[in-house]
Amino acid sequence: MSDHHDLAQMDLDYLFHPATDLAGHRRQGPVIWSHGKGVHIFDTEGNRYLEGMAGLWCTALGYGEPELVKAATRQMETFCYGPLFAGKGNEPSIRLAAKLADWVPIEGSRFLFGCSGSDANDAQVKLVRYYFNAIGKPQKSKILSRGNAYHGVTMATAALTGLPAFHAHFGLDMSDVIHLGSPNFYRHGKPGESEAEFVERLGQELEQTIETIGAEHIAAMIAEPLMGAGGVILPPAGYWERIRPVLDAHDILLIDDEVVCGFGRTGQPFGCQTYPMRPHTMTMAKALSSAYQPISAVAVPEFMYQAIEEAAGGVGLFAHGLTYAGHPVAAAVALRNLELMEERQIVAHTADVGAYLQTQLAPLADHPLVGNLRGIGLIAGLELVADKESRQPFPPAEKMAFKVAAACMAEGLIVRALPGDVVAVCPPLIINREQVDELVAKLGRGLDRAAS
Ligand SMILES: Cc1ncc(COP(=O)(O)O)c(C=O)c1O
Numbered sequence: 001m002s003d004h005h006d007l008a009q010m011d012l013d014y015l016f017h018p019a020t021d022l023a024g025h026r027r028q029g030p031v032i033w034s035h036g037k038g039v040h041i042f043d044t045e046g047n048r049y050l051e052g053m054a055g056l057w058c059t060a061l062g063y064g065e066p067e068l069v070k071a072a073t074r075q076m077e078t079f080c081y082g083p084l085f086a087g088k089g090n091e092p093s094i095r096l097a098a099k100l101a102d103w104v105p106i107e108g109s110r111f112l113f114g115c116s117g118s119d120a121n122d123a124q125v126k127l128v129r130y131y132f133n134a135i136g137k138p139q140k141s142k143i144l145s146r147g148n149a150y151h152g153v154t155m156a157t158a159a160l161t162g163l164p165a166f167h168a169h170f171g172l173d174m175s176d177v178i179h180l181g182s183p184n185f186y187r188h189g190k191p192g193e194s195e196a197e198f199v200e201r202l203g204q205e206l207e208q209t210i211e212t213i214g215a216e217h218i219a220a221m222i223a224e225p226l227m228g229a230g231g232v233i234l235p236p237a238g239y240w241e242r243i244r245p246v247l248d249a250h251d252i253l254l255i256d257d258e259v260v261c262g263f264g265r266t267g268q269p270f271g272c273q274t275y276p277m278r279p280h281t282m283t284m285a286k287a288l289s290s291a292y293q294p295i296s297a298v299a300v301p302e303f304m305y306q307a308i309e310e311a312a313g314g315v316g317l318f319a320h321g322l323t324y325a326g327h328p329v330a331a332a333v334a335l336r337n338l339e340l341m342e343e344r345q346i347v348a349h350t351a352d353v354g355a356y357l358q359t360q361l362a363p364l365a366d367h368p369l370v371g372n373l374r375g376i377g378l379i380a381g382l383e384l385v386a387d388k389e390s391r392q393p394f395p396p397a398e399k400m401a402f403k404v405a406a407a408c409m410a411e412g413l414i415v416r417a418l419p420g421d422v423v424a425v426c427p428p429l430i431i432n433r434e435q436v437d438e439l440v441a442k443l444g445r446g447l448d449r450a451a452s
Contacts, residue, residue: 004044007032031409036063039428039435041414049409052439053416054428057228057260057379058286061340062428068292071336075329084113084326086317092331099338100297103269104282108302113295113326117259117285118152120296121222124255124283125156126320128220131253131304134311142213144206144221144252147182148230148419151222151257160222163230163419178213180205183227185236186372186383186391187420195236203242215250220280225271228260231422232381234374240276253280259296260379263287263341264429267351267377274376280304287429290337293330350429353436354378360440361425367447369404378429382447384421394421400450408446413439415446 011030032044039062041051054060061068075092082090097111112127114120125143132140145151149162158166159177167174181202182188189198210218221243227233247254256279261271265287268274272282281304285296300308312318324330341347354377361380365373371385384401386394394400401417408415408423416424427439 004032007044038062038064039431048412050413050427050435050439050442052408052414052425052427052443054426055291056286057265057426058291060263060265060287060346060429061290061337062430065290065292065340067340068290068333068336071332072292072329075332079328082328083321083323085321090326090328090331092328092335093326096297096331096335096338099335100284100299103263103338104284104299105270105273106279106282106299106301109282109299110302110305112298112300113331114285114298114322115294115296115324115327115330116152117257117283117296118154118157119322120259120283120285120298121151121157121160121255121257122154123298123320124220124222124281125160127281127298127300127304127308128253128255130311131307132219134307137216139216140219140251142176142178142218143255144178144180144209144218146180146223146227148184148227148233149179149222149224150227150229151224165419178209178218180209182230182233183235183239184231184233184420186374196238199236199238199242202236202239203246206243206246210246210250210252215252218250218252220253220255221247222255222257223277224257224259225261225266225275225277226376226379228379228424228426229418231383231418231420232374232379232424234376235275240278244276244278255279256282258282259285260426263338264347264350265377265379265426267347267354269347288337289330289334292337293327293333294324295327295330295334344430346429350378353431353433356433357425357427357431357436357439360436361443364440364444364447367444367451369400369447369451375425378427378431380425381418382423382425384423404446404450407449408443410449411442411445413442413446415443 034044145160147162151157151160159172262284266274282299372383386392401421405417
């Protein structure tokens with residue numbers, strides 16, 4: 001049954017693939033991964049690829065890391081599962097929370113664990129509402145987000161996500177979500193508008209929106225330090241400096257979604273240290289365990305926790321929690337993952353090799369298909385255009401970013417096609433300079449193939 005063709009047929013017969021062009025999949029069949037080592041992965045047909053997307057922005061320490069395998073095995077042997085409900089604890093979760101307190105730049109944080117970025121952001125929505133209910137402002141319930149943002153796929157977080165395909169047909173309740181414009185200066189800056197003028201326009205849009213809705217109805221803004229899945233969109237210069245004081249002035253909390261940016265991706269431990277966000281709360285997942293286990297965490301500051309504790313007292317319990325929140329195996333793996341990041345100085349490595357990646361990618365900005373190249377640390381996006389001068393996009397039916405991703409695969413490189421014809425690059429954080437050279441060479445050849 002391990003034969004590729006049998007597996008492919010079983011895939012077509014039984015598997016429902018998430019985030020997939022389902023009809024296209026029925027025609028083309030699956031690629032099936034078999035194993036991985038370091039920054040390389042292999043499929044069941046024997047092909048080898050450089051994993052230029054770290055899976056889904058997550059396999060930070062790469063594939064086949066024996067220390068993480070050991071951490072999981074040890075914990076499964078010792079104590080495979082115990083819930084954190086009703087005040088029970090387990091050692092890995094306690095130690096992981098304490099370790100995160102060292103990493104996360106939000107003074108006095110506590111950590112609520114989950115299993116995915118989506119459930120953690122969903123919890124964020126519930127927590128800020130719980131908080132404002134607790135302090136006697138129950139009408140503060142709406143959440144600000146942006147076009148092109150990605151915050152997950154639960155009913156609440158899909159609504160926060162600012163990508164139309166994630167809304168269509170799902171019957172989401174969008175009534176408490178306010179989407180502001182996308183911060184993509186290249187695509188949404190007006191002709192002749194400077195970056196500073198664009199930022200000012202975004203700031204004024206925020207102020208006007210708050211005035212129209214009423215600050216008394218708005219609980220929080222959720223934001224990625226830089227947008228990942230929406231097209232690798234970096235905040236324009238001066239963006240956070242303009243936005244943050246407006247939130248302060250209206251008692252609107254800032255939820256920092258670090259699911260992609262956290263744990264070194266941007267060359268600092270968190271994206272909010274690369275950009276001056278000064279968030280109140282933070283969501284983490286993905287690189288938290290280098291994807292060896294599904295685990296997420298929400299950092300809750302002391303002022304919120306105190307208010308929530310008091311209000312929960314009136315109910316008898318804080319009635320939110322997942323069966324697998326604080327799963328000891330996931331926590332043990334995440335804890336060892338963070339220890340390894342410290343021992344191997346992964347953040348410093350990311351800053352160094354990330355700068356090298358950006359330098360090596362720079363010449364691709366001149367490629368005929370590339371309208372805009374952007375990135376920082378070990379993340380980059382190439383926005384493709386039909387005409388560089390006018391920034392004319394390709395007709396959507398051409399699926400140019402998908403063509404480039406397919407051409408890169410044929411060259412032995414995994415990259416990802418994102419909305420807006422952006423090709424994303426986000427390799428494991430352990431990538432070295434030689435492997436960066438391999439990535440850039442293959443990406444260049446993939447672009448050439450797709451262009452011809
Ligand atoms: C910024 C961001 N937030 C949240 C999520 C949702 O995480 P998950 O897919 O683990 O639910 C993602 C997933 O890619 C993400 O990129």
